[in-house]
């Protein structure tokens with residue numbers, strides 16, 4: 171378990187972390203997300219004791235990480251996967267860390283195997299690819315067989331196999347009853363793996379909730395409608411006060427009513443339907459809606475500012491949000 175209480179970090183005039191209180195519970199993967207500069211890395215550094223809080227506390231499994239009897243067994247951390255001597259081999263790097271942390275040598279072979287680096291374990295780290303370096307960082311985090319694991323952007327540089335592998339690994343760690351905190355800008359990935367979310371913006375908590383509640387809170391029953399009489403059906407729905415996007419190429423999107431109501435209306439007026447598809451809100455859409463006001467470094471597209479984080483990988487934005495026209499009208 172990780173717990174922060176009124177955790178605050180000030181750099182000069184800048185409040186990087188502002189009165190953060192949250193708990194990361196064991197037995198599930200918790201996603202930690204927020205726009206660039208929101209304070210995620212600072213919070214993680216405060217949890218590990220790499221940085222000192224201005225005020226407030228952060229504990230790991232009930233005590234400050236610096237006070238842990240066997241720190242590597244309490245918390246495994248991936249903060250900067252490149253922090254290793256390039257002339258050293260992966261095996262020697264891990265052996266040195268194991269010796270310093272009081273971890274038996276055989277554990278080095280176990281973690282090399284676990285992250286799939288056994289075959290390249292004697293090559294110098296300088297020749298490692300980004301993905302191999304990332305796997306080594308994860309091996310380092312798991313070396314002490316820790317109760318709690320905290321990984322900053324672990325998916326960076328991993329190929330499709332690597333991404334699937336880490337998804338399974340994190341889910342397995344949580345199923346074993348460990349605490350797993352994971353920061354990532356890859357929303358589609360987080361959506362698959364995280365059961366709980368802590369979202370921060372400008373150093374403050376924006377949401378601390380289950381993934382299911384986060385998504386359903388943003389859900390508006392969006393339905394895609396395709397019909398050869400799309401214009402006519404859209405006008406009828408708009409006349410009933412329903413929010414619809416303008417019909418284009420025989421399709422439009424409806425918000426706030428269930429698909430069945432659209433189907434009934436079409437049937438009642440003899441309108442042929444070619445598609446009626448309910449769309450779930452994605453984590454990316456729900457997240458962008460929540461963090462629109464908390465983006466510190468917003469980029470500008472040529473047309474308009476989408477509010478999306480320019481370097482996050484979450485760049486595609488909710489297209490329906492930017493194109494939807496509210497054609498609301500009074501009931502006929």
Ligand SMILES: Nc1ncnc2c1ncn2[C@@H]1O[C@H](COP(=O)(O)OP(=O)(O)OP(=O)(O)O)[C@@H](O)[C@H]1O
Nearest residue numbers: 181184185186204205206207208209210211212213
């Ligand atoms: N050592 C430092 N000195 C001064 N300011 C800092 C320092 N470390 C972080 N900051 C500032 O604190 C804020 C939070 O930074 P942090 O790196 O924690 O954000 P983040 O959420 O991890 O961002 P990203 O998603 O870009 O990694 C930023 O405005 C950053 O410039």
